[in-house]
Structures are given as C-alpha cells and as structure tokens.
Amino acid sequence: MSAPLLQVTGLSRAFGGVQAVDGVGFSLAEGEMLALIGPNGAGKSTTFNMVGGQLRPDAGDVRLAGESLVGLPPRTIWRRGVGRTFQIAETFRSLTVVENVQMALLSADRRILHWWRPAAAHRRADALALLERVGMHAQADRPCSALAYGDVKRVELAMALAHGPRLLLMDEPTAGMAPAERLALMALTRQIARERRMGVLFTEHSMDVVFGQADRVLVLVRGRLLAEGTPEQIQADARVQEAYLGAGFDVEATA
Known part of the structure; x- marks a missing residue:
C-alpha cells in the first residue's frame, strides 16, 4: 500500500482559553475526495487553515508526500503543490475568463511581477485547455463580471488547477449555488481528481x-474527530446523527 499524499497528525490549536482543534489526525490518498463536516464551531475552518498554512498549529504536523508543511508561508505551500478555492469565488471581475486563467498561469510561472504586460500574451492555448476541461471554453472571452455564479466557480477551479496541484483545498466550494450547479461542480472536481491523481x-x-x-467523510465536533468513514458509514453512525445530522436524516431530502 502506497504512502498517503497528505498525513495530518495530532493537530491542535487554541485561541485564548478555547481549544478550537484538539489532536485531529487523518490521511488523504492521491485521487481521493475527503469531506470535512461538522456543526458550526466544530473546528473545521481552523483545521482547514492549518493544513493550508494560514494558521500555525500549537502542536501536530501536516505532511504532503512525506514533507512537513508546518511553519511554511501559504505561498511556499502553494509552490509545494497545494491549490485552494474559497467560499466566495476569487476572480478578477474586470478581466475576461481566459485572462483570469492566464493570470493564474503567470503566477505559476513566477512571472506575476510582470503583471503590467497584457495577460493575453501569456499561454493562451494552455488557459483555453484548462477552460475546456471545466466546461468554460465557449465563454473564454466574456468578462467574469458577466457570468452566472456557478460559472464563476468553474473559472476559479480552472485557476486553481493552473499550477498542477497535488492537493486541492476547497472551502465550502458550492456555497451560494443551486442544487444542480453544486452537484455538477463537485462531480467535475471528482473526475479531475481521478484523472490527475490529485487529492x-x-x-x-x-x-x-x-x-x-x-x-x-470526517466529522468534527467541538474540535475533535468524532467519526471517519465512507458516506454510508457516516450516515448510519448514531453518534453523528445525534451530534450533527439528526435522527432520521435523509440525504435525498437535501438535494
């Protein structure tokens, strides 16, 4: 069995007298989709931000392909192969769709300091190929400000893929989207993860x-890992139902 792509051990972080995360550990394999869920205040965002380098843990370790990321700035972690999307999509609204992806490619190529040069001159074919993969090729020359929100999320995904990440962190990727849009976006992400062997x-x-x-699925409650397992195992877990999902939870009813 191969070593995990991501290995998190004993991750802890306190804010004042409040223990936000307490000894959380988990692993993530190449090509795997791992969800982190829990009630508000469970420690999800704190855990997420420690993995991404926005917060430094008080204890514990985060290893990507065997190398520790703890203490590294987010930019260095990004260079090591960790991409990220955000709850509120981060795009340049005044630029076209393809120019947004070209800006991401400029950054990946360490040429972002030459931002005053037209983005349209940089790797347009590669940017279009990324847009083709996320279903946005036909809208390449539209300004991002004219897009529906679901399409903006697809552009953000293409931008996150520009530097070929081994690990992609997605913070509430479907927030604000209609049910059909959110399922389509995450099904697409799943396909790409399999193709690229990207966790x-x-x-x-x-x-x-x-x-x-x-x-x-990982379930956090009050800063600790309550349960871990397949979607079917988590839905059937009485502890998860009591702490988060509620008795008689039906996933079909949330669609």
Missing part, C-alpha cells in the same frame, strides 16, 4: 454534495 480536501454544508461525491 481533494473540502468543507461543505450541503449534505447531498458530501454524501454524493466524497470517498470518505
């Missing part, structure tokens, strides 16, 4: 997305 760690409140697209 995906995502937080999500839409249980239809979690149980429909994740390979495994």
Whole structure:
C-alpha cells in the first residue's frame, strides 16, 4: 500500500482559553475526495487553515508526500503543490475568463511581477485547455463580471488547477449555488481528481454534495474527530446523527 499524499497528525490549536482543534489526525490518498463536516464551531475552518498554512498549529504536523508543511508561508505551500478555492469565488471581475486563467498561469510561472504586460500574451492555448476541461471554453472571452455564479466557480477551479496541484483545498466550494450547479461542480472536481491523481480536501454544508461525491467523510465536533468513514458509514453512525445530522436524516431530502 502506497504512502498517503497528505498525513495530518495530532493537530491542535487554541485561541485564548478555547481549544478550537484538539489532536485531529487523518490521511488523504492521491485521487481521493475527503469531506470535512461538522456543526458550526466544530473546528473545521481552523483545521482547514492549518493544513493550508494560514494558521500555525500549537502542536501536530501536516505532511504532503512525506514533507512537513508546518511553519511554511501559504505561498511556499502553494509552490509545494497545494491549490485552494474559497467560499466566495476569487476572480478578477474586470478581466475576461481566459485572462483570469492566464493570470493564474503567470503566477505559476513566477512571472506575476510582470503583471503590467497584457495577460493575453501569456499561454493562451494552455488557459483555453484548462477552460475546456471545466466546461468554460465557449465563454473564454466574456468578462467574469458577466457570468452566472456557478460559472464563476468553474473559472476559479480552472485557476486553481493552473499550477498542477497535488492537493486541492476547497472551502465550502458550492456555497451560494443551486442544487444542480453544486452537484455538477463537485462531480467535475471528482473526475479531475481521478484523472490527475490529485487529492481533494473540502468543507461543505450541503449534505447531498458530501454524501454524493466524497470517498470518505470526517466529522468534527467541538474540535475533535468524532467519526471517519465512507458516506454510508457516516450516515448510519448514531453518534453523528445525534451530534450533527439528526435522527432520521435523509440525504435525498437535501438535494
């Protein structure tokens, strides 16, 4: 059995007298979709931000392909192969769709300091190929400001893929999207993860997305890992039902 792509051990972080995360550990394999869920205040965002380098843990370790990421700035972690999307999509609204992806390619090529040169001159064919993969090729020359929100999320995904990440962190990727849009986006992400052997760690409140697209699910409650397993195992776990999902939870009802 191969070593995991991501290995998190004993991750802890306190804010003042509040223990936000307490000894959390998990692993993530290449090509795997891993969902991190739990009630508000469970420690999901804190855990997520420690993995991505926005927060430094008080204790524990985060290893990507065997190398520790703890203490490295987010930019260095990005260079090591960790991409990220955000709850509120981060795009340049005044630029066209393809120019947004070209800006991401400029950054991946360490040429972002030459931003005053037209983005249209940089790797347009590669940018179009990324847009083709996320279903946005036909809208390449439209300004991002004219797109529907679901399409903006697809552009953000293409931008996140520009530097070929081994691990993609997605913070509530379907927030604000209609049910059909969110399922389509995460099904697409799952396909790309399989193709590229890219691990995906995502937080999500839409249980239809979690149980429909994740390979495994982690449940945090009060800063600790309550349960870990397949979607089917998590849905059937009495502890998870009591602490988060509620008795008689039906994923179909959330679609």
